[in-house]
Amino acid sequence: MDAPLPPPLFPALAAPTDRPALRCGPDVLSYAELARAAGALAAGIAGSGRVAVWAAPTARTAVAVVAALLAGVPAVPLNPRSGERELAHILGDSAPELVLAGPADELPAALAALPRVDVELDGEGSGAVPPPAEADPESTALIVYTSGTTGPPKGVLLSRRAVAASLDALAEAWAWTADDVLVHGLPLFHVHGLVLGVLGPLRRGGEVRHLGGFSAEGVARELASGGTMLFGVPTMYHRLADALPGDPALVKALSGARLLVSGSAALPVRDHERIAAATGRTVVERYGMSETLMNTSVRPGGPPRPGTVGTPLPGVEVRLVEEDGSVLDGSDGETVGEVQVRGPNLFSGYLNRPDATEAAFDGGAAGGWFRTGDMAVREADGTIRLVGRKATDLIKSGGYKIGAGEIENALLDHPGVREAAVTGEPDPDLGERIVAWVVPSDPADPPADAALADHVARLLAPHKRPRVVRLLPSLPRNDLGKVLKKRLPRG
Known part of the structure; x- marks a missing residue:
């Protein structure tokens, strides 16, 4: 048959x-x-x-x-x-x-x-x-x-x-x-x-x-x-x-x-x-x-x-x-x-x-x-929450494994931030320090670095606050709007 x-x-x-x-x-x-x-x-x-x-x-x-x-x-x-x-x-x-x-x-x-x-x-x-x-x-x-x-x-x-x-x-x-x-x-x-x-x-x-x-x-x-x-x-x-x-x-x-x-x-x-x-x-x-x-x-x-x-x-x-x-x-x-x-x-x-x-x-x-x-x-109910890519978004800082995605969301919750990306870079004390790349809502009056760090620490946890903030006019993105972190300027 x-x-x-x-x-x-x-x-x-x-x-x-x-x-x-x-x-x-x-x-x-x-x-x-x-x-x-x-x-x-x-x-x-x-x-x-x-x-x-x-x-x-x-x-x-x-x-x-x-x-x-x-x-x-x-x-x-x-x-x-x-x-x-x-x-x-x-x-x-x-x-x-x-x-x-x-x-x-x-x-x-x-x-x-x-x-x-x-x-x-x-x-x-x-x-x-x-x-x-x-x-x-x-x-x-x-x-x-x-x-x-x-x-x-x-x-x-x-x-x-x-x-x-x-x-x-x-x-x-x-x-x-x-x-x-x-x-x-x-x-x-x-x-x-x-x-x-x-x-x-x-x-x-x-x-x-x-x-x-x-x-x-x-x-x-x-x-x-x-x-x-x-x-x-x-x-x-x-x-x-x-x-x-x-x-x-x-x-x-x-x-x-x-x-x-x-x-x-x-x-x-x-x-x-x-x-x-x-x-x-x-x-x-x-x-x-x-x-x-x-x-x-x-x-x-x-x-x-x-x-x-x-x-x-x-x-x-x-x-x-x-x-x-x-x-x-x-x-x-x-x-x-x-x-x-x-x-x-x-x-x-x-x-x-x-x-x-x-x-x-x-x-x-x-x-x-x-x-x-x-x-x-x-989450407790089985829901999945993405925190980033293993190659570019997993930051090991001070003994913690930190996902860049949740920090980006916290930064975007600040009224002075229009776009945000988070990366890690080598740090002699922490292993990696958290770096925030920020497109300010008002380029003439960007939020202070300390204000952004405090904002993230209040919403998430102190060890997740950015140690460095770098301002950009825009973030590099692909055709679908994903941020291309490897194209961010070197600090």
């Missing part, structure tokens, strides 16, 4: 209707139109080894990725803002056979040698039926490259199984259904914007409205005209919080949303509080990364939990581990350990890097625990 075929990634494309699927700027596609356009492209690229996708924030990027998934061909999303060296590395490492792009997209010289396929939105003359057989769930769906903060970017192999498992776990946790209309303006080369923000709604049979470029006006417009969910990163929510006092339309739009989700970095407590005070809505934070997709989330409808990323999603196991490898059993909200994850949401490995793949797991890649490199504490 033949084994049953795996269920499709996108059930709504198997029997498409005129229900809205995708809107990006002037481009609007129903499920029937998306099935036609993606189906036509899938027929043209079927059998290719890998395809690169020029991931501009357009409807054509969504069509290209869906087409690759329908064809069972691994897609490599390319960041249009990549530098020459980074793009050359990604192309050399992933070796795509062709590049999918919009007809109007201007591609860099690094892509000139690749055959180009222009992505069209009409799909005229093609059938609307996707290929009949779903690919093996363990086959690679996407190859997403890391940010390369600790070396050349690594290609993360995300299987169809991982994509489906993570999206279904979020659907269960967030009561995400086909009736939801998701609004976002995130980049489409990353798992947050592409997997959660585009593939998530399409897997549910709902609608995604991409803003093309983020703006408070766009958020207000789309939420007011039927949007039910908003995905963003802290930089976006900070701008929304700034805009709320003078924008009653934005207040009304956010107040009417069913779910506001922030991810990719910690949302400062002050922005949580400003949004909740103005709209009555709390922002839900979730925690994930390229290698694991989504791990935990605060549950909607529960009590507000600013500063935490909730509890593990269905099917996901999370543990905290000491430096000596021992597992932390307690939930005291103070003891810091590295987050390790196990579950069907995990990646299959790093492309061409079996050594890095094996080293990333405690217990081996086959069934082992993935070492995230993130540091966290567990």
